[in-house]
Amino acid sequence: MNDSAADGAYGTEGTRQEAGLPGGAGDGTRAVRAGLPEPVKHEPTLPGPVFAAHFHLPGDPTGPYTYGRDENPTWTLLERAIGELEGPGRDDVETLVFASGMAAISSVLFSQLRAGDTVVLPSDGYQALPLVREQLESYGIEVRTAPTGQDAQLEVLDGARLLWIESPSNPGLDVCDIRRLVEAAHARGALVAVDNTLATPLGQRPLELGADFSVASGTKQLTGHGDILLGYVAGRDGEAMAAVRRWRKIVGAIAGPMEAWLAHRSIATLQLRVDRQNASALALAEALRGRPEVTGLRYPGLPDDPSHKIASRQMRRYGCVVSFTLPTRTHADRFLDALRLVDDATSFGGVRSTAERRGRWGGDAVPEGFIRISVGAEDPADLVADVLRALDESAH
């Protein structure tokens, strides 16, 4: 394949972005078409995965495709799809896919920070962040933490080089005012990254709220079937993204072509899944509200949730995760055992509902009876009935 053939099949020239999309197209239309090349006679709509460690490369070793750790045409299409969702209509957004969400997160932190720098992390974020913290500190980087709620990270921003936001936070579902934090961070010369895993780009677009990076695990609702690990970084700052790209090359935390292709295929149904799962999550949260044994119920879409006011300003959809606390650990275990339509499993965002007692991992600051439930694509009435029945059965 020579360069111009690659350009033809995969549109790497970059002028094709959102070609053929009517202005103001809705999220469903956008998701179905995201990243796809213009139709070519006798070609499939989504070109199949390209399995290649290296590409034919006579003469000068110029791109786009030289070696499989640097670039792959299947990534190109997926990166374009995610870029169209994270920054619709923008041509300053670059997206890079990774082997997992943690690979994407680490690529930003470790490519942007140097010894002597300070980074602000959420104290209530994803459970692997404490491991990342230890690693950063071992390299001489100062790590400060503050909770997501009430924009508490503002208090520890002075002198920081990078602010890491997770909103809504996982698993506590607190929300911070992203735009406000971005303004404060930028005023101090700090870059801002937002973990957008829980919201998905259909729920929230951090780059439009001013963030420099939107980073996510594609393992969760973006792909939604619980069968692949994937991550991505979408960014607006060319120089910063060049460093992230370089990090991917030197660490080699790359997505397999099959995973990238499956992810792209799954994005076509993103709006269907997100709308269904979010509506069911709200229905479930409302049903849980009336239960005396349930405390600490959180769902940013509930009008009286502490997060709702800010969430409704910066989010267009509130996610598929609901969290609450049952009185004891054994009560919570009985509840999980009694569920029939909800698997006891970690992760979230899949078409099959899952739930777990989050305290079993030991990494999150949550009560022993804390339950995180991820609402799937089952019929909402079936799901709500199953949860209420399991609560009845586990009451004694």
Ligand SMILES: *Cc1c(COP(=O)(O)O)cnc(C)c1O
């Ligand atoms: C799962 C998750 C991650 C890590 O993603 P992996 O794909 O498992 O590496 C990061 N952030 C959040 C909020 C997550 O839920």
